[in-house]
Amino acid sequence: MTGKVFLIGAGPGDPELMTLRALRMLESAEVVVYDRLVSDEILALMPKDAETIAVGKCPRHHPVPQDRINEILLEQAQAGKAVARLKGGDPMIFGRGSEEAAYLIEHGVDIEYAPGITAAQGASCSTGVPLTHRGLATSVQYVTGHRQAGKVLDLDWKRLADPDTTLVIYMGVSNIGQIAVGLMTEGLSEQTPVLAITKATTREERRLVSTLGNAARDVREADVINPTLFIIGKVVSLYGENAAELFEPVSAHA
Secondary structure, three states: OOOEEEEEEOEOOOHHHOOHHHHHHHHOOOEEEEOOOOOHHHHOOOOOOOEEEEOOOEOOEOOOOHHHHHHHHHHHHHOOOEEEEEEOEOOOOOOOHHHHHHHHHHOOOEEEEEOOOOHHHHHHHHHOOOOOEOOOEOEEEEEEOOOHHHOOOOOOHHHHOOOOEEEEEEOOHHHHHHHHHHHHHOOOOOOOEEEEEEOOOOOOOEEEEEEOOOHHHHHHHOOOOOOEEEEEOHHHHHOOOOOOOEEOOOOOOO
């Protein structure tokens, strides 16, 4: 008998930010297939006798290719097991959840979804920087800051360079210089504030305030690492005036 796959968003890191639906699905799993950004605290919530399969990726290092991840999920489901596919953030926002779902559906596997709080929302709440705010930003755009296999980052810079829009850049540490140049070339001011948040909502959260013109230098000098999210736009002015200052963790778990 074919099992079922639960496509679960684990949220941005803090286990308290998981939904009740996600927790219920995880607690019912016999096999947990999880990504690199899923914290140990969240993994501790799964059944003690559940099998775990790590399939995490990091920049330029994909030990388990996506095609193989799809096959693992199918194999486990065809063995009749309840499979939790556990992803950081929301599985349908830069999480390849739709690719995995399409593959499983094609092979006749039932899927249930649990949305997760995406990193942008988690970072916004942990820093107090809103993504929209009257008089500062009327819209927000989520943008991926890298391309697969080192391809050129060919974003629509003209559309993105809107001073009334907040940009949230996922996975953009290595390309923040190129992103800044692309936005400034299309007219976004070099004084546009930028906030980088590393490991948002966790004990290790760190924050860097900069400007579009200085972001690449400041990120390099502060040795900012992944996973880091960038919030770009006037809303960052609500955070404070501490330009280019690296903040130590501020966490409810400290």
